Amino acid sequence: MLTADGIRAALDGLLERRTDQTRLTSMGAGSDDLDDGRAYLAATVEGGWHVPTWPSAHGGRDASVAENQLIGSVLREYVVPDLYPFAIGLGMVGPALLAHGTAEQQERWLRPIASGAEIWCQMFSEPEAGSDLANVALSAERDGDVWRLGGQKTWTSRAMWSKWAICLARTDPEQPKHKGLTMFVIAMDAHGVDVRPLRQMNNDAHFSEVFVDDAVVSDAWRVGDVGEGWRVAMTILSHERAGAGSRGGGDGAKRGSRVPTWIADLAALGALDDPVGSHTVRRDEAMSIYAADMASRWTAQRAADEARSGGSPGPAGSGAKLRTVSSYKRRAFLANRAAGAAGMLEDGHGYIETVTAPSMSIRGGTDEIQRNILGERVLGLPGEPRLDRDVPWRESRKGLL
Amino acid sequence: MSVRIAPEPVVVDELITETAGRLFGELCTHEAVQAAEDSGGAPDIWEAFCETGFDLIAVPEEAGGSGGTLAEAIEVLRLVGYHSAPIPAAENGILGGWLLAQAGLERPDGLVTVVPPRAADGGWSGGETCSVSLNGDGTAVLSGEAHRVPWARSAETVVCVCEFDGTSTVVSVPASECTITPLPNMAGEPRDTVSFDGATGRAAPAPHGVDADALAQRGALSRVALMAGAIEKMCQLTVSYTNERVQFGRPVARFQAVQQHLVWAAQDAALVRMAAEVAAREATRGDAPFEIAAAKLVANQAAARATKACHQAHGAMGMTQEYPLHHFSRRLWSWRKEYGSDAHWSAVLGQMATGVGADGLYPLITSGTAALA
Numbered sequence: 001m002l003t004a005d006g007i008r009a010a011l012d013g014l015l016e017r018r019t020d021q022t023r024l025t026s027m028g029a030g031s032d033d034l035d036d037g038r039a040y041l042a043a044t045v046e047g048g049w050h051v052p053t054w055p056s057a058h059g060g061r062d063a064s065v066a067e068n069q070l071i072g073s074v075l076r077e078y079v080v081p082d083l084y085p086f087a088i089g090l091g092m093v094g095p096a097l098l099a100h101g102t103a104e105q106q107e108r109w110l111r112p113i114a115s116g117a118e119i120w121c122q123m124f125s126e127p128e129a130g131s132d133l134a135n136v137a138l139s140a141e142r143d144g145d146v147w148r149l150g151g152q153k154t155w156t157s158r159a160m161w162s163k164w165a166i167c168l169a170r171t172d173p174e175q176p177k178h179k180g181l182t183m184f185v186i187a188m189d190a191h192g193v194d195v196r197p198l199r200q201m202n203n204d205a206h207f208s209e210v211f212v213d214d215a216v217v218s219d220a221w222r223v224g225d226v227g228e229g230w231r232v233a234m235t236i237l238s239h240e241r242a243g244a245g246s247r248g249g250g251d252g253a254k255r256g257s258r259v260p261t262w263i264a265d266l267a268a269l270g271a272l273d274d275p276v277g278s279h280t281v282r283r284d285e286a287m288s289i290y291a292a293d294m295a296s297r298w299t300a301q302r303a304a305d306e307a308r309s310g311g312s313p314g315p316a317g318s319g320a321k322l323r324t325v326s327s328y329k330r331r332a333f334l335a336n337r338a339a340g341a342a343g344m345l346e347d348g349h350g351y352i353e354t355v356t357a358p359s360m361s362i363r364g365g366t367d368e369i370q371r372n373i374l375g376e377r378v379l380g381l382p383g384e385p386r387l388d389r390d391v392p393w394r395e396s397r398k399g400l401l
Numbered sequence: 402m403s404v405r406i407a408p409e410p411v412v413v414d415e416l417i418t419e420t421a422g423r424l425f426g427e428l429c430t431h432e433a434v435q436a437a438e439d440s441g442g443a444p445d446i447w448e449a450f451c452e453t454g455f456d457l458i459a460v461p462e463e464a465g466g467s468g469g470t471l472a473e474a475i476e477v478l479r480l481v482g483y484h485s486a487p488i489p490a491a492e493n494g495i496l497g498g499w500l501l502a503q504a505g506l507e508r509p510d511g512l513v514t515v516v517p518p519r520a521a522d523g524g525w526s527g528g529e530t531c532s533v534s535l536n537g538d539g540t541a542v543l544s545g546e547a548h549r550v551p552w553a554r555s556a557e558t559v560v561c562v563c564e565f566d567g568t569s570t571v572v573s574v575p576a577s578e579c580t581i582t583p584l585p586n587m588a589g590e591p592r593d594t595v596s597f598d599g600a601t602g603r604a605a606p607a608p609h610g611v612d613a614d615a616l617a618q619r620g621a622l623s624r625v626a627l628m629a630g631a632i633e634k635m636c637q638l639t640v641s642y643t644n645e646r647v648q649f650g651r652p653v654a655r656f657q658a659v660q661q662h663l664v665w666a667a668q669d670a671a672l673v674r675m676a677a678e679v680a681a682r683e684a685t686r687g688d689a690p691f692e693i694a695a696a697k698l699v700a701n702q703a704a705a706r707a708t709k710a711c712h713q714a715h716g717a718m719g720m721t722q723e724y725p726l727h728h729f730s731r732r733l734w735s736w737r738k739e740y741g742s743d744a745h746w747s748a749v750l751g752q753m754a755t756g757v758g759a760d761g762l763y764p765l766i767t768s769g770t771a772a773l774a
Contacts, residue, residue, distance in 0.1 A: 001414060130716055132648035155717045200720050201727035207717075281744070284514075333705065336734075337742065341549060344586045344738040354734060355727075358712035359720045366716060368658040388650060396650065 002067050010295045014043040015078040023261065026328070027360070028084030028206055030352040034161060036081035039118030049075070051090060051114050055096065058106055059114025065305050084206075085161050089113035089120035092236045093166050100183075100224040100232050104105040109164070109185070122236065123153040123167035123186070123210055128397075130155070131369050133168075133237075134177045134230060137395060138212060140169035140184060147171075147222070149192075149215045157363070159195045159208035159252075167212075168233050170393065171226055177393040181229030185221040186212075202355040240364050241321040262331050263290065269349060271338035282338055289330050294401065296323035303361075318370040319378075325360035325367070332357040411682040413476045421455060421477050425484035430533045431725045437487035438589030442555050447488045447512070455754060459495050464502035471495065475626045475681035479674075482630025485728040487590065488513060489552040491623035497560045499619065504571035504605040511557025514576075516547040516595070517620060517740060519563055531597060533563040533572055533604070541572045541604035543597035549739075553593035563612050566603075569612035576604030587729035610688075610737035618690060621697040621741035622680055628700040628736050629670075630678040632707050636666040637728040639711040641720065653714075662710040669703035669710075683770060691753055691770040698746040702732040722728075 025031040044050045045059050052068045054060025083090065095108050112118035129135040137152025149169055150169065157286075160166070165186050172180035188195065192215035197205040224232040256265050261287055266272050272283050304322050335350030336343040343349055361367045375381040388396035446620045450456055455470035459474035460466025474495045483491045491510065497513035516531070531545035543561075553559060556576045563570050578600035586592040640663055643654035653659045676696035683689035708730040712719045719726040737743075753773060757765050766770040 128647070128649060131653075132650075135648070199722040200719075200724060201731065203722075228665075329709075340742065341738045344735040345592060346585045346587060346589075347547065348587075351587060355731060358709065358730070359717075361713060362716050362720065367713065368656070371658070384649070398647075398650075 002063075002070060004070060004074050007071055008077070010047055011044075011049065011078055013103065014047075014049075015040070015080075018077055018079050020261075020264065022079055024079075025082045025084075026353070027356070028082060028204070029202060029356040030204065031082065031084075032204075033081075034085050037083045037086050038116040040081050040083075041086065041114065045111070045115040046140050048114075051094065054094065054110065054114065055106075058110035069301075069305065085119055085158055086113075086116055088122050088158060088162075088166075089118065092239045093120045093219040095235045095239045096166065096223065096232060099235050100228075102135050102220075104115060104220065105185070115174075118163045119158060119161045121156050121158045121162040121165045121188070122240075123156055124156045124158075124164040124233065126152060127154055131366055133233070134181070135393075136168050136170055136181065137397065138167070138169045139173070140171050140182060140217070142171075143216075143220075145219050147217045147219060148187065149184065149217055151212055153212070154198075154208040154365075155207050156195075156205045156210045159188065159210050160197050160205075164188060165210075166223065166236065168229050171229070171395040174392045175227070175392055177388055177396055178230045179227060180393055181233070182226050183229040183232040184217050185223060186215060186217050190215045190217075192216075200359070202352060202359075204356075237365065241318050241370070260290070260293075262335065264337065265349070268340055268393065269338055282334065285330070285334050289327055289334065292323060292330075293327050296320060296327060299323070318365075318373045321364065322367055322374075328353075329357040330361045408686060411470065411472045411685045413470075413473050415457075417458075417473050417476055418480070421451060421480045422483075424449060424453060424455075425480055425486050429484040434487055434725075434728050435722070438585075439584060441585070441589075441591050442552070444555070446486060447555075450486075450488055450490065455494050456490065457490045457498050460498035462501055465508045466494075466498055466502065470685050472681045472685040475622065475677065475684075477632040478623055478626035479677060482627035482732070485631065485634075485683045485725075485732060491553075491558075491620070491627070492551050492666070495623060496616065496620060497558070500560050500562065500571050500607075500611070500616065501573060504607050504613045506571060506573050506603055506605050509558050509573070512552065513558045513560055513618070514550055514552050514556040515620075516550055516559065516561035530565065531561065533570065535565055535570070535604055539603060539605065541574075541602055543559075543569070543572060543574055543599055544604065547597070548594045549584075549586070549592040550595045551593075552591045553579075553595050554583050554591050557597055559741055562607065562611075562616050564613075565591075569607040570604050571607050571611070572602050572604045574600045578602065586735040588728070588735050590732070590735065602619050613628055617740060618693045619684075621718045621746070622677075622684055622689075622693050624736045624740050625673070625677045625680060625693070625696045625700045628704055628733055629673040631729045631733050631736075632666070632673050632700075632703060633670045635707060635711045635726065635733070636663075636670040638726055638729075639663060639666055639714050643714050645663070646716075646718075654683045659714050662714040664708040666707045666714075669707040673700045673703045679769075687770075689770050691750070691765065691773060694746045694749045694753070695769075697741055698743060698750065701737040701743045701746070704737045706771045708733055 001363045024326035026035060041050060048056055048059060048061030049071060051060045052071050056062050090113060096112060098108060113120065124133060126136050126138060128137060138149065138153060140147045140149045165188055167184045169182055169184055170180055193214040195208050196209040197208045199205045229295040266286060299320050332350055332353035336354045339349035376383050430714055441481065454467040455477050457466040458469045458477055459471045462468045481488065492514040493512055496515040499655050501508050512567065531543060531547055533543050535541050536610055539702060553576065557575055559570050559574045563572055580596040582594040583591060584593055643659055643663065644652050646653050676699045679695040680689055680692040683692045711726060712730060715726055718724050754762055754765060757772065761772060
């Protein structure tokens with residue numbers, strides 16, 4: 001029987017305990033570090049501690065939902081680095097391979113994801129397919145036992161670190177846009193794959209354009225059936241939303257302390273000292289964010305549990321993502337405001353978070369797309385008019401209006 | 402019967418708007434602005450700006466300036482903001498040039514910058530640790546450090562306002578006497594640390610009405626003008642982009658969810674432009690503490706809303722360095738912190754409102770500073 005003390009006994013030999021001084025980057029902002037995450041995953045993979053619900057043969061420990069929850073809460077007591085570089089593999093590709101992959105695919109790819117040995121990216125968005133993801137044009141044509149891929153992806157996060165990508169491609173342009181899609185795994189070092197990083201306004205270069213020119217992919221690397229790419233993509237995206245909801249926090253309360261590090265930092269700046277005057281506004285805002293965070297975390301936990309118990313995280317993930325990014329943005333702007341004029345400097349408190357914050361409600365599906373999903377699938381509101389539903393993609397791709 | 406005489410209108414010569422707009426339009430390309438950020442300055446743009454005489458606009462001709470009204474200088478600053486021109490137009494002219502002229506100090510050749518003054522609440526002081534001692538012969542010795550001094554690394558002269566024996570004193574120090582540590586703000590504009598330790602310069606008492614408070618107001622007005630231009634341009638970029646960008650078979654600007662962002666941005670652009678023009682007009686006529694405080698607060702709040710709306714409507718494209726949106730959003734996030742945060746100007750306005758009492762509140766809102774007398 002797994003107990004919290006039993007988990008601590010195992011983790012104490014592997015990881016450092018979190019302290020009040022522990023500060024970590026969030027969502028990779030301002031950092032290109034791969035080593036800390038890799039060392040953490042390498043240390044925890046034998047016990048299956050980071051992805052407990054995965055099969056023990058593939059880097060997990062066949063944990064039940066309850067065990068997984070317990071492990072997650074104990075892990076919070078330890079220094080878990082920002083796993084941004086590894087997040088696509090751990091949070092999205094892994095679950096998708098477990099749901100849709102063949103035994104050979106799971107055998108080949110899951111463990112190196114869990115151990116941090118291999119980084120993944122997701123080749124989804126294209127210049128003409130962002131919010132309208134089903135409009136992807138990158139083509140895959142069958143050639144005997146292989147497929148030949150050609151086209152362009154963009155906003156591909158982590159592409160320059162990645163060994164593999166999961167790539168949404170159009171296999172039948174005569175079908176309506178959601179139907180002619182198929183999912184493939186492509187090696188980023190394959191002939192014909194060219195990665196060009198884009199620099200962002202926060203000075204990171206974490207996403208790229210990827211040009212694919214007649215790259216060859218074995219049919220054994222197709223994930224799911226031909227024409228089933230949209231269904232696989234939906235599995236991946238629902239995990240992305242739920243994952244962003246459960247991890248985007250930047251919270252870091254050590255065990256026994258209820259104060260998150262971001263509030264401790266504000267307090268250390270003296271920004272919450274004065275019970276009257278302008279500081280009152282900050283106290284009020286800080287408590288409002290904290291309350292929203294707690295509600296958000298519990299909802300995300302529920303969505304994650306649903307996902308781990310075999311189901312898809314579903315639309316609850318969209319709500320979690322909306323709340324988590326709103327909270328990230330509010331925290332960033334509050335921290336920066338609390339720093340006063342010094343906060344405008346590049347070395348000021350909250351600088352990197354402030355210039356990163358706007359991306360949070362854009363990446364992984366904009367707020368507007370998330371609200372649309374909530375409106376249509378949770379509230380059952382009438383859908384947007386979809387003129388392109390039954391029209392061959394070849395005709396609808398440039399727009400029907 | 403008493404006749405109320407309307408104040409004389411404050412008119413900005415259209416030639417100024419045209420000339421400055423054309424100059425910046427040609428020089429301040431996306432690449433040039435990015436290059437200025439990488440290298441910490443744009444001497445070629447500054448030189449072209451100086452050739453027009455705009456560098457000393459609103460500084461009296463008898464003090465070596467170009468003449469013109471404060472409202473005209475503010476219009477030039479609005480265009481600096483609109484084109485994200487990487488130049489210290491405010492510091493050299495209506496702040497530094499004004500202080501030197503008011504104190505009757507000689508204006509040395511080359512760029513002049515200004516140490517932002519200390520706020521009463523200590524919230525945004527630039528020169529909190531500085532002190533001055535005066536010698537009988539008009540020279541002064543400064544010590545301590547000033548923070549977030551715009552373009553100090555490129556300046557020939559650093560000007561500050563100090564209290565000495567209860568009198569406001571303007572001090573002008575050659576930058577060569579100081580140790581300057583470069584630091585960028587969020588937008589990559591120079592906001593340097595200036596260490597004075599024993600720097601010697603010229604000092605003169607400031608005339609009545611010229612002190613740290615007056616500099617704070619003028620500085621805030623300069624930022625409002627820059628912000629008005631930046632928000633307007635950011636809004637225009639967003640309208641263009643969302644009309645070109647097609648998703649789900651139509652331009653994204655046809656979606657109501659996106660239109661709402663555009664409306665927020667457009668409202669904020671109009672609001673800040675109006676606040677800037679009213680404050681500039683009143684400051685041109687005389688004191689305008691109410692209009693300036695209100696304008697800076699409006700601009701700060703609008704900057705937060707409008708940058709959110711414009712980034713959201715742009716999607717991922719707006720987060721890249723190769724697309725120009727960030728030149729404006731990062732400047733806005735920096736400028737809203739300069740010369741007074743929301744909290745500072747809220748407190749100032751609150752004091753004015755409580756000072757005039759319940760019966761004075763409506764006249765204060767409708768008549769502004771005139772109601773404070």
